[in-house]
Amino acid sequence: MQIIPKSHPRAKSLLIREKLVNGFDNGLVAKEGLLAQGRGEAFDYLLGEKTGKAAMRAIKAAAAQLLLAEMPVISVNGNIAALCPKQIVKLSKQIKGKIEVNLFYTNENRKQAIVKTLKKNGASEVLGSKIGSSTKLSGIDSARRIVDKNGIFVADVVVVPLEDGDRTTALRKAGKTVITFDLNPLSRTSQTANITIVDNVTRSVDLLVEECKKMSKNNKKSLYKIIADFDNKKNLRESVNQIRDNLTRRSKIA
Amino acid sequence: MQIIPKSHPRAKSLLIREKLVNGFDNGLVAKEGLLAQGRGEAFDYLLGEKTGKAAMRAIKAAAAQLLLAEMPVISVNGNIAALCPKQIVKLSKQIKGKIEVNLFYTNENRKQAIVKTLKKNGASEVLGSKIGSSTKLSGIDSARRIVDKNGIFVADVVVVPLEDGDRTTALRKAGKTVITFDLNPLSRTSQTANITIVDNVTRSVDLLVEECKKMSKNNKKSLYKIIADFDNKKNLRESVNQIRDNLTRRSKIA
Numbered sequence: 001m002q003i004i005p006k007s008h009p010r011a012k013s014l015l016i017r018e019k020l021v022n023g024f025d026n027g028l029v030a031k032e033g034l035l036a037q038g039r040g041e042a043f044d045y046l047l048g049e050k051t052g053k054a055a056m057r058a059i060k061a062a063a064a065q066l067l068l069a070e071m072p073v074i075s076v077n078g079n080i081a082a083l084c085p086k087q088i089v090k091l092s093k094q095i096k097g098k099i100e101v102n103l104f105y106t107n108e109n110r111k112q113a114i115v116k117t118l119k120k121n122g123a124s125e126v127l128g129s130k131i132g133s134s135t136k137l138s139g140i141d142s143a144r145r146i147v148d149k150n151g152i153f154v155a156d157v158v159v160v161p162l163e164d165g166d167r168t169t170a171l172r173k174a175g176k177t178v179i180t181f182d183l184n185p186l187s188r189t190s191q192t193a194n195i196t197i198v199d200n201v202t203r204s205v206d207l208l209v210e211e212c213k214k215m216s217k218n219n220k221k222s223l224y225k226i227i228a229d230f231d232n233k234k235n236l237r238e239s240v241n242q243i244r245d246n247l248t249r250r251s252k253i254a
Numbered sequence: 255m256q257i258i259p260k261s262h263p264r265a266k267s268l269l270i271r272e273k274l275v276n277g278f279d280n281g282l283v284a285k286e287g288l289l290a291q292g293r294g295e296a297f298d299y300l301l302g303e304k305t306g307k308a309a310m311r312a313i314k315a316a317a318a319q320l321l322l323a324e325m326p327v328i329s330v331n332g333n334i335a336a337l338c339p340k341q342i343v344k345l346s347k348q349i350k351g352k353i354e355v356n357l358f359y360t361n362e363n364r365k366q367a368i369v370k371t372l373k374k375n376g377a378s379e380v381l382g383s384k385i386g387s388s389t390k391l392s393g394i395d396s397a398r399r400i401v402d403k404n405g406i407f408v409a410d411v412v413v414v415p416l417e418d419g420d421r422t423t424a425l426r427k428a429g430k431t432v433i434t435f436d437l438n439p440l441s442r443t444s445q446t447a448n449i450t451i452v453d454n455v456t457r458s459v460d461l462l463v464e465e466c467k468k469m470s471k472n473n474k475k476s477l478y479k480i481i482a483d484f485d486n487k488k489n490l491r492e493s494v495n496q497i498r499d500n501l502t503r504r505s506k507i508a
């Protein structure tokens with residue numbers, strides 16, 4: 001492990017990167033996951049590496065949606081398991097939701113390594129790895145169509161952080177309400193999900209847990225109102241503007 | 255190797271990615287190189303995955319600078335060797351320049367793999383790997399400070415594609431004229447180099463070879479004029495605007 005001085009201007013970003021590289025070395029993360037992290041880094045840099053107003057609004061809508069869900073499920077891939085396993089387990093406990101491992105580049109060893117990591121971080125049960133418990137979502141080509149009959153298949157709300165566009169579409173077609181974390185406000189996932197949190201998941205998952213805790217005392221009517229007032233497309237345009245404004249500002253300093 | 259259908263909307267980008275992943279499997283590319291490729295993909299996506307006017311202007315200035323150079327050297331790292339070895343060799347022949355391997359995350363095996371790839375692609379000589387031929391550039395911490403006495407150390411113009419900011423600064427301090435390829439117009443490398451080609455190197459290195467060929471008949475005076483007329487900072491601002499405009503356009507379609 002390299003030592004990154006706290007004074008480094010990009011120390012936080014480098015620490016996140018280090019977690020992911022460790023996850024790769026420990027068999028959690030695929031090569032493609034390293035590339036995806038790089039794409040995320042670029043967008044996070046452009047967003048100013050902070051949780052903006054639009055992201056905060058999406059987090060509140062997501063919290064309301066999760067509190068109203070009858071059977072929420074959190075889908076976990078290798079990058080999420082490497083970046084924030086403890087936080088994901090915390091979220092699942094807060095919302096009384098299940099955790100399911102679901103990989104784009106499937107591989108039994110990697111799946112088992114992810115399950116182990118999640119359990120080490122406090123998960124009592126992890127779906128998606130038991131033989132005989134799987135079924136298929138229609139409209140999706142990759143290994144990700146295989147889902148757990150007791151998990152995503154029967155969920156009403158699915159949290160899919162760091163997702164691919166095809167799967168988000170398939171989940172929507174299957175009638176699920178989809179909440180995603182995606183740093184690119186223009187990606188197909190961002191545009192297809194019901195609620196898109198355009199933020200670095202390592203920053204915003206804690207904020208989501210916090211909001212779920214705060215809102216747990218709200219009545220149903222007020223939660224429905226939060227969701228009704230939320231406009232995902234409009235919110236995404238605001239994130240695009242955040243990037244545009246950042247580019248202008250940085251360009252003036254440079 | 256996966257098969258990517260030509261009809262895929264992002265086929266070109268995926269083919270480039272595949273080259274890099276193969277380079278990783280063959281020991282040319284570091285893990286950090288996969289992350290860097292991801293960052294590049296994001297910026298290329300935002301630039302519209304095409305060579306813009308600003309990039310074309312930088313390519314012309316770079317060609318003029320290389321034709322005027324007394325001793326140009328092209329610095330090659332793992333990503334470049336994986337992405338476009340043949341094109342880099344072609345450029346070195348066109349400008350009668352040397353090729354030197356120089357790695358941020360140094361590793362003897364990786365260096366040898368890169369040298370082998372370059373030679374297989376037609377390079378007659380590759381500097382940077384012989385014991386007893388190395389010396390140090392001051393003002394730089396990483397392994398990249400080690401340069402070849404007969405190469406970068408004595409070069410007047412250095413081409414550094416996919417570079418890090420510290421090294422570009424060190425090369426400038428050492429009095430070199432630096433030409434770089436960088437997809438992020440705001441990066442330290444972009445801002446520090448004399449001529450920054452904000453484009454995907456796999457697209458623009460061919461264009462650079464072409465321009466060098468075309469301009470080889472120009473007289474010195476006209477080449478000097480091209481360089482004098484080129485304003486790198488202004489050109490970089492234009493690339494930032496290209497990204498801004500693309501964001502606006504995509505945001506309207508979405």
